[in-house]
Amino acid sequence: MQRQWRRTAMSLMIIAALALGGCSSGNNDNKAAAPSEGTEAGDxxxxxxxxxxxxxxxxxxxxxxxxxxxxxxxxxxxxxxxxxxxxxxxxxxxxxxxxxxxxxxxxxxxxxxxxxxxxxxxxxxxxxxxxxxxxxxxxxxxxxxxxxxxxxxxxxxxxxxxxxxxxxxxxxxxxxxxxxDSARTDKRWINTAWLEKLNLKVPETLDELYDVLVAFRDQDPNGNGQKDEIPLTSRVVGLPIVAAFSGSFGLDLQFGYNINITDDKVELWMGSERNKEMLMYLNKLYAENLLDHEVFSQTEAQYLAKQGSGNTGLFFDQTNNNFLPISDQYTGIAPLEGPHGDRLQSQGAPVxxxxxxxxxxxxxxxxxxxxxxxxxxxxxxxxxxxxxxxxxxxxxxxxxxxxxxxxxxxxxxxxxxxxxxxxxxxxxxxxxxxxxxxPPQVQEAQKALNPYMPKIRYAAPMFDEATAQKVNMLRNDIDKYYEEQSTKFIAGSLSFDKWEEFQSTLKKMNIEELQQIYQDAYDKMAK
Structure with missing residues (x-):
């Protein structure tokens, strides 16, 4: 990569001069300007x-x-x-x-x-x-x-x-x-108009959510006599459907990554049994047409249109801007309790x-x-x-x-x-x-999440250049593989009989080395 960069540097300079001629000329011989200790700027x-x-x-x-x-x-x-x-x-x-x-x-x-x-x-x-x-x-x-x-x-x-x-x-x-806080979290917006029509209560657990989604699919809550309701949908980029459900399986998202930190120990959980359980649950929803089959392909515009249509049972977004005309149809709910009693709001950005x-x-x-x-x-x-x-x-x-x-x-x-x-x-x-x-509706939705928020959300750590390059190299392969395989597991095109093979491949990609890098970064921060 470095040799390639050197070979193309001259052409990049020419292109940049043509495209960005309005920028200042770099006559700084590539040395950092030390911050002034005084209060003078020029004269x-x-x-x-x-x-x-x-x-x-x-x-x-x-x-x-x-x-x-x-x-x-x-x-x-x-x-x-x-x-x-x-x-x-x-x-x-x-x-x-x-x-x-x-x-x-x-x-x-x-x-x-x-x-x-x-x-x-x-x-x-x-x-x-x-x-x-x-x-x-x-x-x-x-x-x-x-x-x-x-x-x-x-x-x-x-x-x-x-x-x-x-x-x-x-x-x-x-x-x-x-x-x-509400600007750092995606809320869980559920169609309470449909819940009321079908005489259902707000789900508290994953099992209750499953029953609600089945009712949304089968009982015509929009009243048009057609099975056109979308029980559950999500954005596409970055596999956010996994982020939305990870906390119900005790899986956190620290350092902006698939990381749990427990008793000062860092764990990358992509190959864990808890992750397998989560993907199996999502596969069940997908197989039974409870999870939108366009969840891996739709554009952002299509996703936002589904929010505003009023024809979606559950979706995730930071605020209510995209469905304001029908906002009284939705309520923000708490994270769902998972099979082991976990109820974590893992989605969310750091300060x-x-x-x-x-x-x-x-x-x-x-x-x-x-x-x-x-x-x-x-x-x-x-x-x-x-x-x-x-x-x-x-x-x-x-x-x-x-x-x-x-x-x-x-x-x-x-x-x-x-x-x-x-x-x-x-x-x-x-x-x-x-x-x-x-606005007030979003504030109420945030209140439903607050009891389940982590005490601190760690941002991605700063590494030295050599370590950062190593992290990028490892993650480029691991992240691509994890997203591709998780999509296949959820969509049913890859059997869970292949789980051990999936785990083995992650190890071959040096996921344990990546975990140690994050452990070292956490140890330095915790000092």
């Missing part, structure tokens, strides 16, 4: 609190992902108003979501860097590689001196610092931070949710200004501006909480207003700014 003082950040305007170039639903960043009120407040003028270099990783990689390969990487999903391996190579600068001292809001959050939630600090003690990227959302490059002449600039969005005030725009024009305070005016609360208008729509923007998502994604 002017950088304010450590209040606004403006600098007295004379500072211009910076920002490379950012832009989602298909978004409008131009320069037209968003948050960036228009914040430029006036801060005296920092941003030139936005926008790259579409489709093909974004390739464009991001071209920037680094060509060394044609902007000042700031924003909403860029810089992976832990990329952070270590580009940080050690001098293209991203270390941020830990800048955070200490120029990011009081971020510092406070890192003190309150130690898992944030642990998730972004390299083994060498450096921080190269800043994540999005989500302190609102540092959107990793690699912000970074400062070594060409940036104003790192202190840049850190002050981003830190504002980790306050409720800054997050409100980012998510809601201008008070009175775009939102109003309802019971003291920012709430979109009706004309800006639609799926069409909101993404033009804020970079938060489309995901991955580095900012604080707290209860104060969560009215759109955390």
């Amino acid at each position: 002017q003082t950088v304010s450590k609190e209040g606004f403006p950040i600098v007295q004379e305007p500072v211009k910076l170039k920002m490379f950012t992902r832009i989602a298909p639903v978004n409008g131009p960043f320069k037209e968003m009120p948050v960036f228009q108003d914040y430029e006036k407040m801060s005296n920092v003028q941003m030139e936005f270099i926008e790259a579409p979501t489709d093909g974004f990783p390739e464009k991001k990689n071209l920037l680094f390969a060509s060394n044609e860097l902007p000042d700031i990487m924003y909403r860029s999903n810089i992976t832990p391996l990329e952070a270590v590689r580009y940080g050690a190579g001098g293209q991203l600068i270390p941020l830990e001292d800048l955070i200490k001196d120029y990011a009081p809001n971020l510092n406070k959050l890192m003190e309150e939630y130690p898992e944030i610092r642990a998730s972004i600090t390299t083994p060498e003690g450096h921080i190269y990227t800043i994540p999005g931070i989500v302190t609102l 540092p949710r959107d990793q690699g959302a912000f970074a400062i490059t070594s060409i940036n002449k104003y790192p202190e200004v840049s850190m002050r600039w981003i830190d504002y969005f980790f306050s409720d005030e800054g997050s409100t501006l980012l998510r809601f725009g201008r008070e009175g024009e775009h939102y109003e305070l309802v019971d003291g909480i920012p709430t979109y005016k009706p004309e800006f609360s639609t799926a069409e208008t909101q993404p033009k207003l804020t970079p938060y729509a489309g995901g991955g923007a580095p900012h604080l998502i707290s209860e104060y700014v969560g009215s759109y994604i955390n």
Whole structure:
């Protein structure tokens, strides 16, 4: 891979120069710029609190992902108003979501860097590689001196610092931070209108759920005389149907992976008997047409359409935005108790949710200004501006909480207003700014999950580059194999008589070595 990268580096540089000619030239001889200990930016003082950040305007170039639903960043009120407040003028270099990783990689390969990487999903391996190579600068001292809001959050939630600090003690990227529990979990939305019509109670166990799904399939709850109801469905990407049911079998999802941590011991559970039991249960649902047969093939648009159709018995989503017109038909329920008494809410993201959302490059002449600039969005005030725009024009305070005016609360208008729509923007998502994604119905759904949430959700650890490359190599094979075989087990195209062969193959793929790497990472974090 390294030899191939070297062979193509020159062509990448040429392509990048043509495609991204608006970026700053990388005249930094590939060395990291040490954070300034003082408060001078050029010939002017950088304010450590209040606004403006600098007295004379500072211009910076920002490379950012832009989602298909978004409008131009320069037209968003948050960036228009914040430029006036801060005296920092941003030139936005926008790259579409489709093909974004390739464009991001071209920037680094060509060394044609902007000042700031924003909403860029810089992976832990990329952070270590580009940080050690001098293209991203270390941020830990800048955070200490120029990011009081971020510092406070890192003190309150130690898992944030642990998730972004390299083994060498450096921080190269800043994540999005989500302190609102309901913004980190998928709810279990069940069709209570159908339950009431069929005189059924909300299921509490997997056995009760099976009976409910059979009734949804057979008893015509939509009343049209046809067997067209969808008892249970789920998204496709990443095998989320497994994540939705794993907690009922005592299987957690720590480190963003199929990992249990019990008594300080890390277990990768893909080859475990508990996982076999879960896949057998899902196979039973699939074989009896209780689990949507399009669950491994449908598009996101098709899945969302099923939510809004009112013709689905049970599905999973963070909020109720996609089925608002029929939201009174659904209720969020607790995790189901499994055969061994397990009832864990294993689905869910950690507090540092959107990793690699912000970074400062070594060409940036104003790192202190840049850190002050981003830190504002980790306050409720800054997050409100980012998510809601201008008070009175775009939102109003309802019971003291920012709430979109009706004309800006639609799926069409909101993404033009804020970079938060489309995901991955580095900012604080707290209860104060969560009215759109955390309305009363979602709050009630979260209350059903809260008793079963883990005390801490560990984010993916930071590895040194050699270890990260090893993890990537192991996981590329193991994850692909696990997903392919699990899909076959569930769909019935692979017999469970092949389970020992499945376990043996995982061992041959060195799953035990991968488990030890995660164990070592946990041991370092636990010190």
